[in-house]
Amino acid sequence: MTVPVLSHLRALEAESIHILRETASQFRKPVLLYSIGKDSSCLVHLARKAFFPGKIPFPLLHIDTTYEYPEMIEFRDRFTKEIGADLRVYTNDKAIQEGANPYDLGTAKCCHLLRTRGLVEGLQEGGYDAAIGGARRDEEKSRAKERVFSFRDREGRWDPRNQRPELWNLYNGKVDPGESIRVFPLSNWTEMDIWRYIELEAIPIVPLYFAQPRQVVLRGPTVIPLETNVKLLPGEKPQTVTCRMRSLGCTPCSGAIRSEADTIGKIIDELAAFRRSERENRVIDHDQDGSMELKKREGYF
Amino acid sequence: MAAITDNRTIALTHFTVSNRDEKPLLRISTAGSVDDGKSTLIGRLLFDTKTVWEDNLEEISKSKVNRASHGLDLSLLTDGLRAEREQGITIDVAYRYFSTPKRQFIVADTPGHEQYTRNMATGASTCDLAIILLDARKGVLEQSRRHSRIAWLLGVRHLVFAVNKMDLVDFSHEVFDEIRAHATHLLSGMDGVIADFIPLSALDGDNVVTRSERTPWYKGPSLLELLETVDPPHVAAAQPFRMSVQMVIRPHLDFRGYAGQLASGWVRVGDPIVALPSGKRSRVKRIVTFDGDLTEAFAPMSITLELEDELDIARGDLLASPSTAPRVARRLHTTMVWMSEVPLDKQKTYLLQHGTRVVPARLNGEALALNGIGAVEVETAELLPYDTYRDNRATGGFILIDTITNLTLASGLIEGEVREEEETLESFSDAPFTPAERRKIRALLAHMKRFGFSFDHEDFEQGEGI
Numbered sequence: 001m002t003v004p005v006l007s008h009l010r011a012l013e014a015e016s017i018h019i020l021r022e023t024a025s026q027f028r029k030p031v032l033l034y035s036i037g038k039d040s041s042c043l044v045h046l047a048r049k050a051f052f053p054g055k056i057p058f059p060l061l062h063i064d065t066t067y068e069y070p071e072m073i074e075f076r077d078r079f080t081k082e083i084g085a086d087l088r089v090y091t092n093d094k095a096i097q098e099g100a101n102p103y104d105l106g107t108a109k110c111c112h113l114l115r116t117r118g119l120v121e122g123l124q125e126g127g128y129d130a131a132i133g134g135a136r137r138d139e140e141k142s143r144a145k146e147r148v149f150s151f152r153d154r155e156g157r158w159d160p161r162n163q164r165p166e167l168w169n170l171y172n173g174k175v176d177p178g179e180s181i182r183v184f185p186l187s188n189w190t191e192m193d194i195w196r197y198i199e200l201e202a203i204p205i206v207p208l209y210f211a212q213p214r215q216v217v218l219r220g221p222t223v224i225p226l227e228t229n230v231k232l233l234p235g236e237k238p239q240t241v242t243c244r245m246r247s248l249g250c251t252p253c254s255g256a257i258r259s260e261a262d263t264i265g266k267i268i269d270e271l272a273a274f275r276r277s278e279r280e281n282r283v284i285d286h287d288q289d290g291s292m293e294l295k296k297r298e299g300y301f
Numbered sequence: 302m303a304a305i306t307d308n309r310t311i312a313l314t315h316f317t318v319s320n321r322d323e324k325p326l327l328r329i330s331t332a333g334s335v336d337d338g339k340s341t342l343i344g345r346l347l348f349d350t351k352t353v354w355e356d357n358l359e360e361i362s363k364s365k366v367n368r369a370s371h372g373l374d375l376s377l378l379t380d381g382l383r384a385e386r387e388q389g390i391t392i393d394v395a396y397r398y399f400s401t402p403k404r405q406f407i408v409a410d411t412p413g414h415e416q417y418t419r420n421m422a423t424g425a426s427t428c429d430l431a432i433i434l435l436d437a438r439k440g441v442l443e444q445s446r447r448h449s450r451i452a453w454l455l456g457v458r459h460l461v462f463a464v465n466k467m468d469l470v471d472f473s474h475e476v477f478d479e480i481r482a483h484a485t486h487l488l489s490g491m492d493g494v495i496a497d498f499i500p501l502s503a504l505d506g507d508n509v510v511t512r513s514e515r516t517p518w519y520k521g522p523s524l525l526e527l528l529e530t531v532d533p534p535h536v537a538a539a540q541p542f543r544m545s546v547q548m549v550i551r552p553h554l555d556f557r558g559y560a561g562q563l564a565s566g567w568v569r570v571g572d573p574i575v576a577l578p579s580g581k582r583s584r585v586k587r588i589v590t591f592d593g594d595l596t597e598a599f600a601p602m603s604i605t606l607e608l609e610d611e612l613d614i615a616r617g618d619l620l621a622s623p624s625t626a627p628r629v630a631r632r633l634h635t636t637m638v639w640m641s642e643v644p645l646d647k648q649k650t651y652l653l654q655h656g657t658r659v660v661p662a663r664l665n666g667e668a669l670a671l672n673g674i675g676a677v678e679v680e681t682a683e684l685l686p687y688d689t690y691r692d693n694r695a696t697g698g699f700i701l702i703d704t705i706t707n708l709t710l711a712s713g714l715i716e717g718e719v720r721e722e723e724e725t726l727e728s729f730s731d732a733p734f735t736p737a738e739r740r741k742i743r744a745l746l747a748h749m750k751r752f753g754f755s756f757d758h759e760d761f762e763q764g765e766g767i
Binding site: 017 | 313316317318323324325326354355356357383384392393394395396397398405407419420422423426427455533538539547548550551552556558560561562589590591592599601602603605616640652654655656657694695698699700702707708709712
């Protein structure tokens with residue numbers, strides 16, 4: 001008998017579905033962290049597949065920093081409604097009332113308050129014991145170290161030097177009250193796999209990923225789309241550039257790339273020719289050496 | 302939901318053919334002693350296959366640490382933690398992804414320090430092939446021996462011995478042959494192992510991606526050529542059907558589906574199946590996926606099975622074909638790799654996780670300590686369907702979890718069952734428990750019951766011991 005081989009994308013899909021089902025079964029109150037980006041879109045799509053013909057058995061949680069692109073919020077509300085998902089939104093209102101913003105505090109501190117603390121508090125408020133995220137190991141080198149089921153203490157902190165062993169596909173989700181597990185079903189996907197899967201499955205994504213002429217300001221090597229909340233620095237002039245986002249984050253911290261790619265097919269071709277990483281345009285990853293690891297230890301995704 | 306009554310059937314090619322120039326995947330791990338140059342080798346593979354982003358290269362060229370005598374310190378590409386870069390060692394496994402025109406690769410770069418052997422095991426457990434690095438000046442060390450054995454125990458059947466730092470022994474043919482003979486000796490007793498030997502220099506790139514002119518006596522492929530051409534990993538679809546039930550999907554009264562990922566084999570509509578350990582039987586009515594119904598499915602697909610009969614099947618049950626069903630036992634001979642600072646304790650009750658089933662278990666055998674490997678007898682609180690790990694990597698392995706700390710303590714490989722006449726383990730309920738242990742186990746049993754685990758072993762649940 002000739003033994004067929006599952007295609008690479010279907011093998012990744014099957015692995016992710018297995019992880020999502022383990023999460024739904026092993027935890028009392030899991031939640032899917034929904035960031036609205038392309039990886040989150042794939043994650044939600046996989047969750048729909050995992051529990052079919054049932055519904056996704058956990059809510060989607062968006063940590064809204066209030067510095068998101070308006071297109072993202074519009075997409076979030078429409079998409080989650082279409083698929084009948086249970087969307088929850090959490091904002092660190094206290095920090096914002098106390099004046100947290102990237103212009104006065106700097107991006108590192110702002111990110112800590114609005115994303116990291118927002119996330120930790122959002123998870124605590126909901127009493128969630130598992131948080132599913134779309135992080136991939138190929139994104140960044142401290143993420144390359146993460147387990148699929150990654151333990152967090154009561155403060156949401158990661159101890160990278162002392163992770164639980166993880167053998168085969170046997171995931172240990174045992175935690176005591178207050179502790180939690182971050183679950184990464186897309187651990188083994190690469191940026192290219194994500195785009196090929198979006199193409200294969202025709203998964204809806206935020207229009208910001210597609211190239212079109214946009215009003216931007218050029219800040220050093222970074223192309224910053226002019227959206228609400230982006231303040232011009234002295235001497236900066238808006239101009240029109242055909243560009244798109246390769247990775248989505250807050251408006252003041254995510255740069256666009258010059259690109260003509262206005263279809264998924266063109267994005268894949270463009271990606272194959274890229275020589276620079278996806279997170280290069282994320283200002284917060286480069287605050288200092290080992291930036292992402294430090295943020296992750298504090299509770300960032 | 303309209304979709305539930307929609308029995309649209311899709312072809313299996315939906316899962317076997319994808320959209321664009323897709324390449325087969327090989328999962329590999331690297332292991333070896335500290336300072337053998339594992340991270341440098343992976344850095345070299347990534348660099349020479351042009352997988353490294355330019356901004357990452359710029360970043361490591363700016364890094365305060367550089368251990369390379371000349372040029373870039375390629376080990377910095379994989380050592381992702383600050384402590385690792387500062388100390389120049391690898392603490393935990395890092396996963397790297399690269400592809401060539403022929404194949405895609407996932408590389409698990411695992412630590413060499415004995416202290417971090419459990420992280421090495423984590424990396425090796427999901428791999429098809431392991432590269433064991435040897436330092437040409439030092440030959441086969443205790444750590445190389447341990448890593449080869451662990452990789453083999455965890456189911457990795459193809460070992461590639463990369464004799465590194467050949468530049469420091471003048472690319473000596475004699476040195477290489479000596480090490481090869483020594484390493485070959487180490488493989489005796491490892492059934493079914495395939496071994497290759499390559500002389501290389503990760504620092505300079507000899508025989509990593511391209512064949513080196515400095516080893517004219519070596520006629521074999523470069524490391525990358527070998528990785529691109531080795532036989533694909535053993536195909537789980539060729540083995541008997543096994544599927545652990547992850548959950549019961551029951552959106553309404555007319556549908557009850559058993560969701561899981563095929564661990565091995567095939568399943569077709571109409572096939573007889575047996576649920577273990579209960580032994581209840583039925584037939585497959587539908588194979589349901591989000592994309593449509595299938596008439597057949599194979600490992601490692603994730604599916605949902607609807608059966609002809611309403612059976613009491615729950616998470617933890619193992620579905621198999623009655624003609625090729627696994628054996629069921631409560632007492633097993635196993636080999637364990639111990640991964641905790643706290644040694645094996647025969648007085649304690651552990652949790653054993655096998656597939657999706659979690660059962661209390663007690664141990665008898667060597668007092669294994671951190672990184673120890675040895676024979677351990679296991680007695681579980683309820684029947685466990687099992688294969689030996691030689692027969693089936695997926696249903697022959699388990700992990701042990703501490704009931705108090707929740708930590709994963711050990712990985713286990715099932716060798717076979719203990720026959721009736723072998724009297725070794727004392728009974729469960731005689732064992733003394735501390736009050737804290739009793740509370741914990743009670744809470745645990747209640748918790749597990751809520752999630753659909755069944756406990757047939759009344760003594761354990763209500764007995765004096767707890």
